[in-house]
Amino acid sequence: MDQIILQILNGLDKGSAYALIALGLTLIFGTLGVVNFAHGALFMMGAFVSVTVSKLLTLSHKVVDETRTDFLGNPLQVDVPYVYDWFGQGAGDAIIDWAVPISIIFAIPIMVTIGFIMERGLIKHFYKRPHADQILVTFGLAIVLQEVIKYFYGANPIPTPAPSAFTGSFDFGVAFGFDPNAIIYPYWRLVYFFFSVIVIGAVFAFLQFTTFGMVVRAGMADRETVGMLGINIDKRFTVMFGIAAAVAGLAGVMYVPINPPNYHMGMDFLVLSFVVVVVGGMGSLPGAVAAGFLLGILESFASMSAVINILPGINQIIIYLVAIIILLTRPRGLMGRKGVMEE
């Protein structure tokens, strides 16, 4: 029982990332009809906003420490962050410690801008082209973006830790009457899960309870009619692209303490996120979120050694196996709408 609860918890944070990326993918597909293979790259760019903010906050000047030497035997040049000079060491340390949450403030405008530039600069030219062309151009864009990141940040992962208040893990087992150590869960992964629930809730509330959202939903259902009513739906869809980019970016910003980011992390999530979108149903926002969590949890269960011992290799194929079963039994996915991708 404790193992089952443990793997459900594990699946939740993995599912959170899948759900956030798939939500953005579905938003773009549902509004603009574009299959955006650069969406994983947006997740990665978000992560590197976090890295950049951390680097900016630790921007330092050199102070020579005559008492110590560097690896060549010269007097050691110690890096002193500018925030120490401005706010004192205690406050400076606290600011550096909270670099990841601080990044959220910067990530939203940066990612919305990147989304705007991508959509207006490149993707809008491919609206009327076949999906294969869209996939090729966005995939190419993803490769360009990751090479740009690699050029500036290198190929190695860059450690970007969570605030020290969130290091360590919570013993759920003790709280729920199990043995100590039976169900442990890192604090930051809990934060990530709740953060993703808030972001998903905010996106749904925006679409459900604002006039802008209502128009967008109407446009998703019948673009032509909304256009005939004199509403510039393209403009609104561009905004939605920016929002989708921000959602992917936020998923990336908060993910960096879980695994140190590298230039390739977007690709690692991209294929899985597409499977999530297809399983959830093309164009269905609740489907994307539900499938994200479902596949995250299933992936966790398949990684249990008890399961691998019975079905070796199941951990590598479980997601695709489930996708095949769901698509065979429900060809439109879990919550797919009729007519989407069927013309």
Add this chain to the structure above:
Amino acid sequence: MTKSNFSRRGVLKTGAIASAGLALPTYLRADGHSGFTNAPGDSQVILGFNVPQTGPYADEGADELRAYELAVEHLNGGGDGGMLGTFSSKVLDGTGILGREVKYVTGDTQTKSDAARASARSMIEKDGAIMITGGSSSGVAVAVQALCQEAGIIFMAGLTHSNDTTGKDKRANGFRHFFNSYMSGAALAPVLAANYGTDRKAYHLTADYNWGYTTEEAVKSSTEALGWETVNAVKTPLTQTDFSSYIAPVLNSGADVLVLNHYGGNMVNSLTNAVQFGLREAQANGQNFEIVVPLYSRLMAKGAGANVKGIFGSTNWHWSLQDEGSKAFVRSFGTKYGFPPSQAAHTTYVQTLLYADAVTRANSFNPCAVAEALEDFEFDGLGNGKTLYRGDDHQCFKDVLVVKGKENPENEFDLLEIVEVTPVDQVTYAPDHPQFAGGDLGTCNPGA
């Protein structure tokens, strides 16, 4: 008046033979006068540096390339000479190799076997490289080594740690300076037993490929011989990025040590996840829970950040060593590039010098003469103490470093501290050791 002896048939016949000869790949063509592939001219000799320039190990590849450039500079008489001054063999005098200026070409392995073979083949066939060296993965090393054997080219392996490189996949034309999984296990186990006791239960997470298997086997057999018990060993996909579902059950498995047989991005993420789950502070079986990383690299330790603190592992070389060879190398490298070299840089620099030295001692570029000069060659002054290039399997035998993540690093390079220099006798094994069984060195191929 002159009379021509050309007949139409004669010209056609000669032309056909000449065309066939030219069409043959360079490496299949025996050089008439030399009897081996890519015999260099009188003025220069070309070496082929095959390193990952793109992909996840690009940073490690870049450091290898820096070391190669430094080695070439030193061989050609430039810079401060680096380890040429400390090397026990004194035949290299800064005039290139056998009086020929050393030039080099580079290839990108991408850390993919097929890409690595293609780039090595190109350097051999198109650029006329006489020796291929480099790489940051055992899969690549084994693949390129086999290609060099077929082509009649010496392969001086870069960073490759799997037992198989000089075990079941060893080749007569291939040589490895870097240590291997067995040596890591043999060096680590006594230190682990001394620090954590002999009554320990280990849980292995192992990358699901060749290197992971040999490392798991080596660490398991070495620790079990000292009384440890292995409670579980789980294979993790090489493409795995989040290890939480593998790590979460560890604490409740009855184990009190987690061994991460992971390298590169796998190691960075699995260690980060393990620390996140509180394993480093946890208690199990009435003892502190411990984590072990059998193969450390400073570049990877940098990726894992503060998570490496206090965690044991092994390494081939470290820049903080205080022998004259290491100091000379760190000085040369640090002065040129502004930071200390990695173990990948060290092994590739040393391999280049060892090749140049072997050619000079053999007074020939013929791969078979070079191989003979390298076999059972004993040397010192290259950073690892007294070293033997064993003829039976072309593996170097030298001291192995057991290191620990430093608790209070003084700068961004100061991530690992040397806990013990394990003497070579403790990590030496018989050529027919079961962990290395199944291979055949074969005979040297000069390409003729």
